[in-house]
Amino acid sequence: MAIEIKAPQFPESVADGTIATWHKQPGEPVSRDELLVDIETDKVVLEVVAPADGSLAEILKGEGDTVLSQELIAQFVEGEVAQAAPSSSEGEAVSSPAAASDETPMSPAARKIADEANLSAGDIVGTGKGGRITKEDVVKAAANKSSAPAVPAASSTPEAAQSMPGMIPQMSNDANIAMPAAARSEKRVPMTRLRKRIAERLLDAKNSTAMLTTFNEVNMQPIMDLRNRYKAQFEKAHNGTRLGFMSFFVKAATEALRRHPEVNASIDGDDVVYHGYYDIGVAVSSNRGLVVPILRDTDQMSLAGVESTIRDFGERAQAGQLGIDEMQGGTFTISNGGVFGSLMSTPILNPPQTAILGMHKIQERPMAVNGEVKILPMMYLAMSYDHRLIDGKEAVQFLVAIKDMLEDPARILLEL
Numbered sequence: 001m002a003i004e005i006k007a008p009q010f011p012e013s014v015a016d017g018t019i020a021t022w023h024k025q026p027g028e029p030v031s032r033d034e035l036l037v038d039i040e041t042d043k044v045v046l047e048v049v050a051p052a053d054g055s056l057a058e059i060l061k062g063e064g065d066t067v068l069s070q071e072l073i074a075q076f077v078e079g080e081v082a083q084a085a086p087s088s089s090e091g092e093a094v095s096s097p098a099a100a101s102d103e104t105p106m107s108p109a110a111r112k113i114a115d116e117a118n119l120s121a122g123d124i125v126g127t128g129k130g131g132r133i134t135k136e137d138v139v140k141a142a143a144n145k146s147s148a149p150a151v152p153a154a155s156s157t158p159e160a161a162q163s164m165p166g167m168i169p170q171m172s173n174d175a176n177i178a179m180p181a182a183a184r185s186e187k188r189v190p191m192t193r194l195r196k197r198i199a200e201r202l203l204d205a206k207n208s209t210a211m212l213t214t215f216n217e218v219n220m221q222p223i224m225d226l227r228n229r230y231k232a233q234f235e236k237a238h239n240g241t242r243l244g245f246m247s248f249f250v251k252a253a254t255e256a257l258r259r260h261p262e263v264n265a266s267i268d269g270d271d272v273v274y275h276g277y278y279d280i281g282v283a284v285s286s287n288r289g290l291v292v293p294i295l296r297d298t299d300q301m302s303l304a305g306v307e308s309t310i311r312d313f314g315e316r317a318q319a320g321q322l323g324i325d326e327m328q329g330g331t332f333t334i335s336n337g338g339v340f341g342s343l344m345s346t347p348i349l350n351p352p353q354t355a356i357l358g359m360h361k362i363q364e365r366p367m368a369v370n371g372e373v374k375i376l377p378m379m380y381l382a383m384s385y386d387h388r389l390i391d392g393k394e395a396v397q398f399l400v401a402i403k404d405m406l407e408d409p410a411r412i413l414l415e416l
Contacts, residue, residue, distance in 0.1 A: 358382035
């Protein structure tokens with residue numbers, strides 16, 4: 001029985017998607033709920049799975065094609081194989097890839113790249129199932145073609161004739177002809193939709209906001225002492241959840257937002273929207289780019305709840321399993337560049353939010369304390385804000401409030 005494979009129903013905030021990767025090709029046997037294709041949107045990657053046991057009969061939308069919500073992308077045959085899969089005796093090219101013939105099957109995206117690079121199927125080594133040519137095979141073949149050294153022109157100079165391949169021959173004293181160096185390879189790949197969307201939002205934030213950044217530094221010794229004292233008990237009491245720094249920053253930021261409601265507000269046209277809740281986005285790095293899942297109602301979350309939720313966000317971000325609803329909204333954002341070694345940076349706003357807090361690397365520095373020099377673990381804090389709504393006074397006071405609560409964690413519990 002034939003079944004239509006359609007793109008998922010996209011949320012209202014997502015206009016369309018792009019076919020990222022077909023994991024199955026026509027004729028390959030597929031089990032029920034096995035992944036067929038990834039569809040990349042501006043925010044997340046959506047997965048389309050097989051509706052039943054069977055195989056793909058025809059792919060209607062190739063890799064790189066744009067699809068709309070519920071658009072037909074493939075035909076599926078239930079209970080039978082649409083095209084006989086190659087046997088092991090016919091698939092020697094899988095274990096020992098060889099140059100493909102002109103009849104070798106090739107995905108639509110691979111064929112498009114091959115045509116642009118003026119490559120025929122015979123120029124490409126197919127490493128897919130049964131010798132099928134994949135997009136990666138074409139990109140590799142195109143790179144090898146561009147990096148292949150040109151045959152040097154004949155030269156009357158003996159040194160040039162005896163030079164090693166790929167080396168620049170030495171010129172004789174009476175020769176003024178410069179010999180070309182070996183070609184340098186380049187690789188051109190399309191920017192993903194997520195990366196393009198990130199770029200658009202960053203440019204929009206730079207061009208449409210009056211963004212300023214204020215800095216401060218915080219002594220992390222009290223937080224580190226607290227963690228070292230209670231981390232074993234905390235992990236045991238909360239089913240393996242580890243006590244990290246981020247939960248303290250989230251709770252400190254939540255209390256600071258309560259005291260400075262304009263930092264928790266957003267701009268909507270000519271209106272200012274003051275939010276009576278605290279939804280803090282936490283920037284998470286994934287293989288496909290930066291995503292910002294939202295911690296909802298952080299004023300009602302415990303330290304353990306914050307830590308476990310952030311860990312879950314990080315794991316699912318790497319697997320591409322975060323939902324669009326988990327990244328929508330948010331009244332404030334925290335970005336931790338310190339995990340990558342950043343000592344200081346100026347984070348960019350995440351519109352329509354009006355402020356973002358940047359955490360950085362903890363580094364020991366000599367500090368003057370009561371007339372004495374002490375070595376303390378210090379962290380630079382950066383707060384970028386939209387000056388259209390937040391004045392410098394409020395921004396500095398907000399950042400100082402966070403600093404005070406982190407240097408005396410009891411203030412978070414006592415709301416002081």
